[in-house]
Amino acid sequence: MIRVVGIGPSRDDMTIRALNAIDEADVIIGYKGYIKHIDDLVKGKKVVSKGMGQELLRAELAVRESKAGKNVVLISSGDPGVFGMANVLFQLMGKYKHLEVEVIPGISAVNFAASILGAPLHDFAVISLSDLLTPLSEIKCKIKKACEGDFVIAFYNPMSKTRKKPFAEALNILQDEMKPSTPVGLVKGKDGGADVKITSLENLPSEEIDMSTIIIVGNSMSYVEDGRMVTPRGYMVPYSLHPLAIEFYEKYLDGEGADGPNLGCEYYPCHHHPQNCTFCYCPFYPCADPSTGGRWIKEKGVWSCEGCTWIHEDKTVQCIQAKLPSIVENIGDLKKKKKELLKLRRECIRNTEC
Numbered sequence: 001m002i003r004v005v006g007i008g009p010s011r012d013d014m015t016i017r018a019l020n021a022i023d024e025a026d027v028i029i030g031y032k033g034y035i036k037h038i039d040d041l042v043k044g045k046k047v048v049s050k051g052m053g054q055e056l057l058r059a060e061l062a063v064r065e066s067k068a069g070k071n072v073v074l075i076s077s078g079d080p081g082v083f084g085m086a087n088v089l090f091q092l093m094g095k096y097k098h099l100e101v102e103v104i105p106g107i108s109a110v111n112f113a114a115s116i117l118g119a120p121l122h123d124f125a126v127i128s129l130s131d132l133l134t135p136l137s138e139i140k141c142k143i144k145k146a147c148e149g150d151f152v153i154a155f156y157n158p159m160s161k162t163r164k165k166p167f168a169e170a171l172n173i174l175q176d177e178m179k180p181s182t183p184v185g186l187v188k189g190k191d192g193g194a195d196v197k198i199t200s201l202e203n204l205p206s207e208e209i210d211m212s213t214i215i216i217v218g219n220s221m222s223y224v225e226d227g228r229m230v231t232p233r234g235y236m237v238p239y240s241l242h243p244l245a246i247e248f249y250e251k252y253l254d255g256e257g258a259d260g261p262n263l264g265c266e267y268y269p270c271h272h273h274p275q276n277c278t279f280c281y282c283p284f285y286p287c288a289d290p291s292t293g294g295r296w297i298k299e300k301g302v303w304s305c306e307g308c309t310w311i312h313e314d315k316t317v318q319c320i321q322a323k324l325p326s327i328v329e330n331i332g333d334l335k336k337k338k339k340e341l342l343k344l345r346r347e348c349i350r351n352t353e354c
C-alpha cells in the first residue's frame with residue numbers, strides 16, 4: 001500500500017489521518033526539506049529523503065517499496081492533489097499492476113493563506129506560475145480566462161531568483177483586466193507563523209515576492225476591512241424598511257421617480273455632481289457588503305451608504321432598471337424578494353466593474 005500523505009503547511013496543521021498513516025508506515029519517502037519538519041514522527045522507520053526536482057524518482061521508489069510488501073508513505077507538503085505528489089504517482093500508475101494507493105488530503109497552501117487573510121475565496125482559480133512543465137502561453141491563457149470569469153485567483157510558485165518572466169506577464173494581464181484597487185493578499189509561510197501583507201494590484205510589491213509566496217488576487221467584489229480580505233457571498237441580513245424608503249418606492253412603482261440627476265432636491269448632490277438620483281433609496285438596502293463603499297457603523301448596527309457612489313452611476317442605474325420591474329412589483333417584494341435583489345446587485349457589479 002502507498003499512502004500519499006499531505007502534511008499541510010505546518011506541523012500544527014497536520015490531520016489525524018496524516019499522523020496515523022505516518023505512524024503505521026514502514027517506509028517514509030519525501031523531499032528532504034519536508035521530512036525535516038516531521039523527523040520526530042518518522043524515528044525508527046526507513047526514511048528515504050530526496051532533493052527538489054526528484055519527484056518521479058520518489059514516486060518510483062514508493063512503488064518499488066510497495067511491491068516489496070512494505071507499507072509506504074509518500075510525503076507531500078500542503079495537499080497532495082494541489083501541485084503535490086498525488087499527480088506524480090497517478091501518472092506513473094499506468095505502468096504497474098495491482099498497486100494499492102490512498103491519498104490522504106492535507107491543508108493546501110491556498111487554504112492556509114486564505115485563513116490568515118480572512119475570507120478571500122469565493123469561486124476561485126488556483127494557478128501555478130511555474131513554467132518548468134507548463135508553457136507560459138498556457139499559463140497566460142488560464143489567467144486571462146480566470147479574469148474574464150471574475151474568479152478570485154490564487155497563484156503558487158510566483159517567482160524564483162532566475163524565473164521572473166511568468167510573474168511579470170501575469171501582472172500585465174491582471175493590470176489590464178482588473179481594477180487597480182483590487183485587493184491582493186500575500187502570504188509567506190515560515191516556521192511557527194507567516195509573513196502577511198494585504199495590498200492592492202496597483203501597489204503590489206514585486207520585490208517581496210518569491211517562490212514560497214502565495215498570492216491571492218481578489219475579484220470585482222473583494223474588499224478589505226479591519227485588515228482582513230473578504231470576497232462576499234451575499235448573505236442577507238435582517239432589517240426593516242424605512243418609512244421614507246417605502247414612500248419612495250410607492251412613487252417609483254407608480255412611475256413618479258426621478259430619472260437622472262435630481263437638481264431640484266435640496267440635498268443634491270449628496271455624493272458628487274453629476275450623480276444619478278434614480279435610486280435615491282437603494283433597492284438593495286442594506287446590502288451589508290462593503291464592496292461598493294457602504295459600511296457598518298460599528299456598535300450601532302446601522303448600515304451606512306454614505307461611501308457608496310456606485311448606486312448613483314448611470315451604468316449602474318441602467319443595469320438595475322433593466323431587471324428591477326420583473327422582481328419588484330409591489331412594496332412587499334423589496335423584502336420578500338431580497339435574495340433575488342441581492343443577486344441583481346451582484347450581476348450589476350459585474351456588469352459595471354468588470
Ligand code: SF4
Binds near residue numbers: 282285288292295
Ligand atoms: S447604496 Fe450601495 S452600500 Fe448602500 S445598500 Fe445600496 S449598494 Fe449597498
